[in-house]
Amino acid sequence: MSSEENIKWINEQFKDTNELTMKTLEDDDKKAELFYIKPLINVELLQQIIIKPFFEMQSETKFIRYLKALPQFQDSKSQEQLKTEVLNGNVVLFIQNKFYLLDLKFSFNDQTNAASVETTIHGSQLALSDNIATNINIIRSDYHQPTLYVEYATIGQVNNHKMAIIYDKEKVNKNALKLITEKLQQVDKQVITSTVQLSNYINNKKLSLFPQLIMTERPDRIVYNLAGGKVIILVDGNPQALIAPVYFFDFMTSMEDNYHSFYISFFLKFLRYTGLFISLLLPGLYIGITSFAPEVFRTELALTIAGSRIGVPFSSFVEVLFMLFFMEMLLEASIRLPKSISATATTVGGLILGTAVTEASLASDIMVIIVSAVAISTFVIPINEMAFSIRVIRFIFILAATLLGLAGLTLALYAMIMYLVSIDSFGEPYLKFNEKKTSKTKAGEEI
Amino acid sequence: MSRFYYYLILINMVANIIASVPAILLHFHNDGAVISMLLSIAAGVLLVTIYTKFFLKYPGKTLPELLEKTTSKWFYQPFVFLLAVLWFVAGLITLITFTFLLIRYLSPEMPIILICLTLILAVIFGCILKTDRVMYTVEMIMIITSPLILFIFFKAYSSKSLNWDFVREAALYINQVPNWHSFSACFFLFLGAANLFIFNRFFTDKQKFGFRQIMFIVLISIGTLFTTYFIPIGFNGFEGINDLVYPWISTTDSIRMEYFIIERVLFMFLLFYLGIAFLSILIHWHAAMEFLKFTFKLEKIKYKDKNIGIFIPLPIFVAISLYFVTVLTEYQLFRYSSYFYDVLVFIFPGMILLFTYINRRMKNEESSPEN
Numbered sequence: 001m002s003s004e005e006n007i008k009w010i011n012e013q014f015k016d017t018n019e020l021t022m023k024t025l026e027d028d029d030k031k032a033e034l035f036y037i038k039p040l041i042n043v044e045l046l047q048q049i050i051i052k053p054f055f056e057m058q059s060e061t062k063f064i065r066y067l068k069a070l071p072q073f074q075d076s077k078s079q080e081q082l083k084t085e086v087l088n089g090n091v092v093l094f095i096q097n098k099f100y101l102l103d104l105k106f107s108f109n110d111q112t113n114a115a116s117v118e119t120t121i122h123g124s125q126l127a128l129s130d131n132i133a134t135n136i137n138i139i140r141s142d143y144h145q146p147t148l149y150v151e152y153a154t155i156g157q158v159n160n161h162k163m164a165i166i167y168d169k170e171k172v173n174k175n176a177l178k179l180i181t182e183k184l185q186q187v188d189k190q191v192i193t194s195t196v197q198l199s200n201y202i203n204n205k206k207l208s209l210f211p212q213l214i215m216t217e218r219p220d221r222i223v224y225n226l227a228g229g230k231v232i233i234l235v236d237g238n239p240q241a242l243i244a245p246v247y248f249f250d251f252m253t254s255m256e257d258n259y260h261s262f263y264i265s266f267f268l269k270f271l272r273y274t275g276l277f278i279s280l281l282l283p284g285l286y287i288g289i290t291s292f293a294p295e296v297f298r299t300e301l302a303l304t305i306a307g308s309r310i311g312v313p314f315s316s317f318v319e320v321l322f323m324l325f326f327m328e329m330l331l332e333a334s335i336r337l338p339k340s341i342s343a344t345a346t347t348v349g350g351l352i353l354g355t356a357v358t359e360a361s362l363a364s365d366i367m368v369i370i371v372s373a374v375a376i377s378t379f380v381i382p383i384n385e386m387a388f389s390i391r392v393i394r395f396i397f398i399l400a401a402t403l404l405g406l407a408g409l410t411l412a413l414y415a416m417i418m419y420l421v422s423i424d425s426f427g428e429p430y431l432k433f434n435e436k437k438t439s440k441t442k443a444g445e446e447i
Numbered sequence: 448m449s450r451f452y453y454y455l456i457l458i459n460m461v462a463n464i465i466a467s468v469p470a471i472l473l474h475f476h477n478d479g480a481v482i483s484m485l486l487s488i489a490a491g492v493l494l495v496t497i498y499t500k501f502f503l504k505y506p507g508k509t510l511p512e513l514l515e516k517t518t519s520k521w522f523y524q525p526f527v528f529l530l531a532v533l534w535f536v537a538g539l540i541t542l543i544t545f546t547f548l549l550i551r552y553l554s555p556e557m558p559i560i561l562i563c564l565t566l567i568l569a570v571i572f573g574c575i576l577k578t579d580r581v582m583y584t585v586e587m588i589m590i591i592t593s594p595l596i597l598f599i600f601f602k603a604y605s606s607k608s609l610n611w612d613f614v615r616e617a618a619l620y621i622n623q624v625p626n627w628h629s630f631s632a633c634f635f636l637f638l639g640a641a642n643l644f645i646f647n648r649f650f651t652d653k654q655k656f657g658f659r660q661i662m663f664i665v666l667i668s669i670g671t672l673f674t675t676y677f678i679p680i681g682f683n684g685f686e687g688i689n690d691l692v693y694p695w696i697s698t699t700d701s702i703r704m705e706y707f708i709i710e711r712v713l714f715m716f717l718l719f720y721l722g723i724a725f726l727s728i729l730i731h732w733h734a735a736m737e738f739l740k741f742t743f744k745l746e747k748i749k750y751k752d753k754n755i756g757i758f759i760p761l762p763i764f765v766a767i768s769l770y771f772v773t774v775l776t777e778y779q780l781f782r783y784s785s786y787f788y789d790v791l792v793f794i795f796p797g798m799i800l801l802f803t804y805i806n807r808r809m810k811n812e813e814s815s816p817e818n
Binding site for chain 2 (some may be wrong): 292293297298299301321404405406408409411412421429431432433
């Protein structure tokens with residue numbers, strides 16, 4: 001193709017955008033054509049490494065040799081590739097009817113964020129950034145192993161997002177990796193903008209109550225899980241990574257557990273599991289005991305509870321639902337509101353509503369204590385997605401206690417455990433104790 | 448041995464503390480119960496050892512698989528079906544006993560069908576889980592419930608109301624002629640090892656089963672039987688103990704926790720023991736399901752490419768349980784379960800003959816693989 005044809009072709013490709021810049025460099029007997037999308041590239045770099053040398057070089061051949069030696073130089077196989085590469089922030093150079101690609105991408109989203117969702121007191125405060133290359137850089141600089149393997153792919157048929165699957169080739173659970181890549185290939189959504197959205201599509205089941213991938217923003221958690229043979233999925237433009245396969249217990253570990261001494265982290269874990277059980281069972285227990293079997297508690301306590309319920313016109317079931325419902329509303333409101341207003345919402349909701357409800361005897365004092373205890377214990381669960389699941393499951397437990405009393409509540413707990421054991425996350429049982437032993441044997445197996 | 452093996456044995460023993468076994472034992476308290484217990488420990492441990500050694504030879508193989516290879520079809524199918532019935536009934540006894548317990552002590556105003564249905568609904572989908580998942584469920588629930596159950600046993604042993612003189616008096620009745628019904632009831636406690644018929648599928652690794660493991664089982668069984676029999680006597684006295692319908696419930700109701708928010712131990716005991724009962728039913732019915740799968744080839748029944756075969760037995764399970772829970776009285780339940788235990792005493796040692804037959808056939812098969 002002559003250079004005119006090339007120019008015509010590229011103009012044809014970008015005829016629907018007005019952002020393509022075309023520049024012709026001419027000096028004595030040298031000539032080059034440049035194409036780029038101005039907002040995507042680093043203009044200073046362009047001036048420094050392309051335009052300036054162009055005028056200093058003696059001949060075109062020498063300039064081509066110089067271009068090929070540049071670290072930004074990209075091998076290009078086809079004309080078709082040109083289009084996507086230009087959209088990715090490359091500069092195309094036409095010299096002597098041949099094209100050369102140079103990656104001069106300039107991005108503003110490569111600053112790392114401070115950890116805001118999974119905060120810890122000790123340890124790194126660094127979170128991932130929005131830029132996939134920066135994220136891989138962070139992971140690689142924390143995990144020094146030649147076996148670390150990064151596969152790139154694009155997802156979303158319209159927005160063509162860049163995505164990376166990262167794993168340690170030696171340690172990875174091969175069975176799970178196979179399932180994950182299969183699932184990723186099946187995703188045929190038009191636009192995928194975030195890892196969270198992606199996680200819903202590669203989930204094993206459409207209707208699953210429990211999250212089957214962990215979403216994390218902490219590089220130390222990523223490194224920890226890479227070493228454990230798990231697979232990390234990153235999507236460009238997202239400060240969150242997905243980790244799979246996961247076990248139930250992964251959702252109950254904070255990275256800080258590793259940073260404390262044994263007794264302290266044991267204590268923290270104990271708090272967390274107690275919190276889990278309280279937030280799941282306490283409302284149900286209140287219903288079961290007050291409505292079905294008040295003799296379970298010691299007499300003094302039973303009398304106190306009964307006394308505090310004097311004047312409350314509802315059965316305990318309505319009371320619990322009423323208060324829990326407002327608590328959930330309050331939670332949602334305080335998440336969605338701007339920071340400056342959310343403090344007001346919690347004050348009005350928590351303090352004023354709480355006091356007013358007991359004074360109007362719409363709920364007992366003990367109920368207010370229970371609701372606050374439940375709300376607080378839900379926040380103890382370190383991974384947000386699990387906390388959301390627990391909030392939903394709590395209502396199932398309330399239903400079981402309402403219909404069938406304490407025995408129903410207990411059986412619901414056992415049935416939930418059985419359900420948790422029965423589901424998998426990418427071929428791995430969700431809830432079991434000897435995870436290390438089996439994953440090792442699985443990793444050694446041939447697929 | 449893998450820890451999961453002990454769960455199988457332990458659950459069968461512990462689950463029956465609260466069911467009809469102590470009632471049957473205490474019924475014969477001055478009629479040879481003690482010596483029957485001792486004899487059953489000897490016989491039971493022997494049976495457990497033989498069963499375990501047999502299945503260790505064929506890691507990962509279930510009994511129906513072995514039978515399919517070695518016996519002809521006219522024997523294999525009715526026999527496996529019989530096993531399914533036995534296992535179903537074993538689960539059913541625990542289910543009905545627990546339903547009666549719950550209605551009597553926890554929620555007397557609730558209809559009995561509803562209570563029974565709750566228990567069944569909680570368990571039933573566990574029956575169609577994979578065997579390894581059943582094992583993991585067992586472990587999880589054991590870990591949650593066992594600390595409290597152990598604590599309650601500790602409270603029972605350390606309680607001031609436990610009068611050791613009654614225990615000594617009861618132990619003096621050792622010199623009597625052993626009694627058939629008490630022997631068979633105790634013997635049933637050891638049949639947890641028979642769950643290996645199906646659960647051996649889980650034990651694919653090479654295991655060790657030697658003197659130490661056997662001694663461990665002996666110790667567990669002595670501990671369980673001693674607790675089952677003597678603790679209610681220690682609390683309630685030797686005379687008139689056979690009048691109690693649920694000796695263990697009356698016993699736990701005598702224990703108080705003075706400084707805790709729940710004063711009566713009975714409720715904690717009931718709710719946590721519900722976990723053990725849940726597991727016991729789960730294990731038995733899972734095995735029953737698997738036996739049925741082998742008999743009727745349930746996986747092959749399909750409707751619109753969906754495997755519905757394995758769901759067919761579930762409504763039948765529910766219907767039979769609901770029927771019996773409404774028909775039976777507590778007295779009948781004890782009498783019939785006692786007969787059931789009597790029958791098992793013949794069937795399970797008889798299986799050893801079958802094992803030797805399988806061993807011989809398997810040896811032949813190994814020496815001439817082309818047949």
